[in-house]
Amino acid sequence: MGDTRERILDVAIEVLGKNSGASMGDVAVAAGVVRRTVYGYFPSRSDLVRALTERAVDEIAALLADGATGDDAADAVWADFVAGLWPLVHRYRVLVALRRGEFGEDIHALLGGVEKSLADLVRRGQDTGAFGRHLPAGLLSQVAWSAVFAIADDDLPDETVGAAAPTLTTLLLLGVPEPRAQALIRGRP
Structure with a gap:
């Protein structure tokens, strides 16, 4: 589970680096997971x-x-x-x-x-x-x-x-x- 969380963070820094307004859905797509998975680790964009x-x-x-x-x-x-x-x-x-x-x-x-x-x-x-x-x-x-x-x-x-x-x-x-x-x-x- 920790690997998935870290992978989401790695991908998020790249996605947000290209577009600081990117959505949680954009991060999910880039990480190859469903939005629910991203929200499971990070309940909000703020998190x-x-x-x-x-x-x-x-x-x-x-x-x-x-x-x-x-x-x-x-x-x-x-x-x-x-x-x-x-x-x-x-x-x-x-x-x-x-x-x-x-x-x-x-x-x-x-x-x-x-x-x-x-x-x-x-x-x-x-x-x-x-x-x-x-x-x-x-x-x-x-x-x-x-x-x-x-x-x-x-x-x-x-x-x-x-x-x-x-x-x-x-x-x-x-x-x-x-x-x-x-x-x-x-x-x-």
Whole structure:
């Protein structure tokens, strides 16, 4: 049963990625199941979007947790996080569009833990001098985090913009000097 649920989620992210207004019936057809099966796992479109968001948040949080376990500098952790985040952002890019609509509050609430962890990372970077203090840590992390989604939202489906572009952009927004940011993108300085 879990395999069917996961397959529906995999298909839903593709179907909604092509058409954020796709119906539960569209998802069912693409998954090769009847609508009743989709509704059995997800009683409403809202439940489906919530499950997709929870999956995305789990993957993003795991990425962030991987980088937070070492003693690496905050700017290096951020660079690794954004580079790892880039493919996930493309996979779940429909959530950016859905966040602007009726599901916005739910999606934002589910991302709360990730956003707190990012603010903590930026605060740590500010304390060590790796990041600028031109904005409070919470706001600065939001600006940099949002830039990744803004870039992905305008990127072409064939991912012509690689991970280096959002990584460099966010490091510069965080106040990392360009030579250091470039070195972080090329690998450990």
